[in-house]
Amino acid sequence: MTQNLPNQRTHAVVIGCSLAGLFTARVLSDHFDQVTILERDVVNDHPESRRGQPHTRHLHGLLAQGFRIIKDLFPDLEDSLVKGGAIISDMGEAIRWYHFDGYKKQFTSGLHAVSVSRIFLEWNIRQYVTQLPNVTIQSSCAVRGLAVNDERTRVLGVHVVSGNDGAAETTLDADLVVDATGRGSSAGKWLEHLGYDRPPEDEVKVGVGYATRLYRRRENDLVGAKLVMISPTPPTQKHMSFLFPVENDRWIVSAGGWLGDHPPTDESEYLEFIRRLPVSDVYDVVRRAEPLSDVFTYKFPSSLRRRYEKLTRFPEGYLVLGDAIASFNPIYGQGMTSAAMQVQALDRLLRQQAPLTGLWRPFFQRIATVVDIPWQMAACEDFRYPETVGKKPAMTDLTNAYLTKVHRATQHDPVVYAQFLKVMNLMAPPTSLMHPKIVWRVLRGS
Numbered sequence: 549m550t551q552n553l554p555n556q557r558t559h560a561v562v563i564g565c566s567l568a569g570l571f572t573a574r575v576l577s578d579h580f581d582q583v584t585i586l587e588r589d590v591v592n593d594h595p596e597s598r599r600g601q602p603h604t605r606h607l608h609g610l611l612a613q614g615f616r617i618i619k620d621l622f623p624d625l626e627d628s629l630v631k632g633g634a635i636i637s638d639m640g641e642a643i644r645w646y647h648f649d650g651y652k653k654q655f656t657s658g659l660h661a662v663s664v665s666r667i668f669l670e671w672n673i674r675q676y677v678t679q680l681p682n683v684t685i686q687s688s689c690a691v692r693g694l695a696v697n698d699e700r701t702r703v704l705g706v707h708v709v710s711g712n713d714g715a716a717e718t719t720l721d722a723d724l725v726v727d728a729t730g731r732g733s734s735a736g737k738w739l740e741h742l743g744y745d746r747p748p749e750d751e752v753k754v755g756v757g758y759a760t761r762l763y764r765r766r767e768n769d770l771v772g773a774k775l776v777m778i779s780p781t782p783p784t785q786k787h788m789s790f791l792f793p794v795e796n797d798r799w800i801v802s803a804g805g806w807l808g809d810h811p812p813t814d815e816s817e818y819l820e821f822i823r824r825l826p827v828s829d830v831y832d833v834v835r836r837a838e839p840l841s842d843v844f845t846y847k848f849p850s851s852l853r854r855r856y857e858k859l860t861r862f863p864e865g866y867l868v869l870g871d872a873i874a875s876f877n878p879i880y881g882q883g884m885t886s887a888a889m890q891v892q893a894l895d896r897l898l899r900q901q902a903p904l905t906g907l908w909r910p911f912f913q914r915i916a917t918v919v920d921i922p923w924q925m926a927a928c929e930d931f932r933y934p935e936t937v938g939k940k941p942a943m944t945d946l947t948n949a950y951l952t953k954v955h956r957a958t959q960h961d962p963v964v965y966a967q968f969l970k971v972m973n974l975m976a977p978p979t980s981l982m983h984p985k986i987v988w989r990v991l992r993g994s
């Protein structure tokens with residue numbers, strides 16, 4: 549193992565080749581001579597859901613902020629997505645969204661959404677990253693731990709087990725190691741093993757269950773909108789369903805429920821779950837559509853946030869990001885955008901020539917700021933259900949009382965809806981909904 553010079557930027561290792569890992573490698577390729585992504589699964593050159601990321605089979609909505617950052621990171625990506633059949637549309641016009649007992653008003657919002665399957669999005673991004681001359685993806689490589697100096701103050705690389713039989717263990721040197729291994733990250737365990745504290749965790753138990761199916765999409769399946777979202781009115785209703793168009797003329801449909809009230813997987817019961825939603829927009833499409841897949845399920849017990857910013861000791865040369873830091877209730881569609889924003893924060897720090905020594909402090913502080921807003925937005929909504937367990941953000945009930953009026957105003961007032969969409973898409977701060985112009989319209993409406 550080389551005792552690398554502090555602050556040299558020769559080689560970076562990214563653990564995990566899902567979206568957060570790919571975003572990270574793209575950014576680090578601007579700052580390091582060489583970047584290696586290590587992925588435990590076999591990574592094939594086609595869109596697929598791997599063993600290490602089963603959630604990628606489910607419907608994924610990308611917020612406008614995430615789309616904006618991704619387009620910056622990957623010029624031409626939008627073109628290749630569209631060529632491959634992704635649908636780009638104006639969010640206000642495209643979404644038929646039933647929420648709080650009414651449809652939100654459809655209008656031209658200027659916010660653009662891409663509707664595409666998660667696996668196709670990742671494959672396009674992976675192709676881009678694969679073509680970067682200084683990035684290498686090594687698949688079937690599981691990282692088993694961190695290699696450190698004698699004092700255990702600096703990470704010098706990673707211990708890797710590669711190949712199908714897992715027999716060959718090697719150590720790979722790196723000036724920086726970024727852990728993008730998702731919610732199941734072993735970072736806490738590895739840190740503890742080296743004599744550091746695990747990060748404290750915040751958890752909001754939501755008991756969400758998803759069931760997803762693909763269907764063939766035909767021209768006139770849905771008239772007057774491109775996608776449908778049916779959200780519940782808490783606390784009495786707990787079920788949702790979203791129907792999004794994706795590439796290859798398919799619909800992806802996810803149905804879900806909070807707090808253990810989960811959709812069934814049996815074909816007819818699944819349809820019945822969708823039929824019983826308060827409006828029939830999703831049911832009207834899927835009851836006639838040809839199914840193209842089984843019904844896949846996913847259980848998501850809790851939103852989980854690891855507070856690395858609270859640690860006072862941390863090894864140099866090591867960072868953690870993506871779902872490994874914050875895994876949000878997926879119903880709000882924040883995870884990919886949060887990962888993109890975190891990677892953008894890392895890029896900005898490195899562009900400011902922040903030395904690698906000590907980088908972890910400003911990095912985790914910035915990540916905490918990035919995560920704060922989506923975390924609080926998701927938690928606030930989840931605490932509308934009294935059975936939700938966890939740390940309730942301050943003023944949740946008051947905020948929710950006002951947001952209920954906002955939701956109702958979005959059904960008739962495009963100005964309020966426009967602002968709400970910007971906040972939901974992390975393009976504007978939640979406080980902007982408290983601007984007197986918006987408050988007046990919200991209260992007038994109610």
Ligand SMILES: Cc1cc2nc3c(=O)[nH]c(=O)nc-3n(C[C@H](O)[C@H](O)[C@H](O)COP(=O)(O)OP(=O)(O)OC[C@H]3O[C@@H](n4cnc5c(N)ncnc54)[C@H](O)[C@@H]3O)c2cc1C
Binds near residue numbers: 568607869879880884
């Ligand atoms: C059901 C569901 C629906 C979702 N819907 C949305 C949505 O609508 N919108 C949205 O923005 N987000 C959504 N998300 C979140 C989104 O999927 C994630 O935020 C996104 O995939 C980024 O995750 P990640 O790259 O940090 O981690 P992951 O996708 O979990 O990837 C981690 C990777 O690390 C690899 N790995 C793990 N351990 C090791 C190791 N030791 N060595 C090497 N490799 C390793 C794994 O194999 C995997 O490839 C949803 C999540 C779920 C669960």
